[in-house]
Amino acid sequence: MRQIAVLGATGSIGRSTLDVIARHPDRYQAAVLAAHRSVDEMEALCREHTPRYAVMSHPNAAEALGEKLRDIPTQVLSGADSLDELVTDPAVHSVVAGIVGFAGLRSALSAARAGKHILLANKEALVSAGGLFMETVRSGGATLLPVDSEHNAMHQCLPTMSDGRPDMTNVEKIILTASGGPFRGRSRAALDNVTPEEACAHPNWSMGQKISVDSATLANKGLELAEACWLFDRHPDQIEIVVHPQSIVHSMIRYRDGSVLAQLGQPDMRTPIAYCLAWPDRIDAGVAPLDIVAAGKLDFEAPDLAAFPCLALAQSAITRPGGMCAFSAANEVAVAAFLAGDIRFTDIDGVIASVLQSINLVEPDTLDAVQRLDADAREAAINCVTLMATPKTQS
């Protein structure tokens, strides 16, 4: 029986993971659940899965949860130190890194240091601290398995070593697919007044708000470009980005002999999660079989960098030391401001561009340096958002 720690349990990835785990009570136990502050949602999950531990970020939330869970044996803790201790617990086999944003870095690093199986959904941690994270995975003897559907597809199309590392020997190119998001085909001018609700209505995937907005701006594909470079040891020019609106082909690998291998499947995160949980075995994910005839057409087109400049910004940032750490931090601030109604959708790239221009970029090779660069980029982004923000009384 493998004990699994599900970080970001109340989120989209966390819930999909718990759904797969619950289908296999003979193989997996959700031993640790962690979330930010949604006490009621966490209470329901704890009642359903009775983990050994539940961790809330804030002590007040943990206290409230503890009160509610008096009648079950789950122990409730709070804060990052507790989470660190639990993800390194020898009884825990796999850690699902499903916290959103830079906040997920510390626990993912702890799991890497402790040599766990890391099921990595949190791409921001890898994008901001790629060198440090990959080195920690190596030195800690961890097994790193990508949950992000595109990177999971790549992993599935590659030969792997016993520790999960992909063998890139005969690979010529990685073809990273993008859905194009809800605004595919629109001009830049037609994006000015889109609302957070429209931006979060992804045509194929049901996801958390932040990644949904990232998909709509194509910033997500920029983050995923960097994610693929770290996971598969590639230069950005060895990765081609292709828009595939049906989200059925999740990415492809082109080999030296001209063969192109693709992984296809329903746009349902339970497939990549089940793959990572069971790797190198396969288990039922609860996903409906793909009906390829019903799907009918598979289209591919080039991304529109003029309408969606976030991707072009990422392609340029990735060539500068620390560029993607700053990109990701600025993007997090800008997306939060857009979701709060403070800036327009088309201001998001402006915030990122301004941060990339104004701050002093250096390659962050220690955790301290990563945190400093992230904090500098956030501060610059907040200043930029403040200048852009329309006073709410006038809007």
Ligand code: NAD
């Ligand atoms: P979500 O917003 O639905 O859930 C986020 C989870 O993180 C919640 O459980 C929340 O409580 C927790 N959390 C938020 N801030 C936290 C903090 N400061 N400390 C501790 N916990 C915190 O997000 P999601 O869509 O599940 O995405 C999670 C991660 O997975 C993101 O990095 C995203 O890019 C990645 N990802 C998601 C999908 C998807 O389909 N949802 C696909 C690929 C990758």
Ligand code: MG
């Ligand atoms: Mg993805």
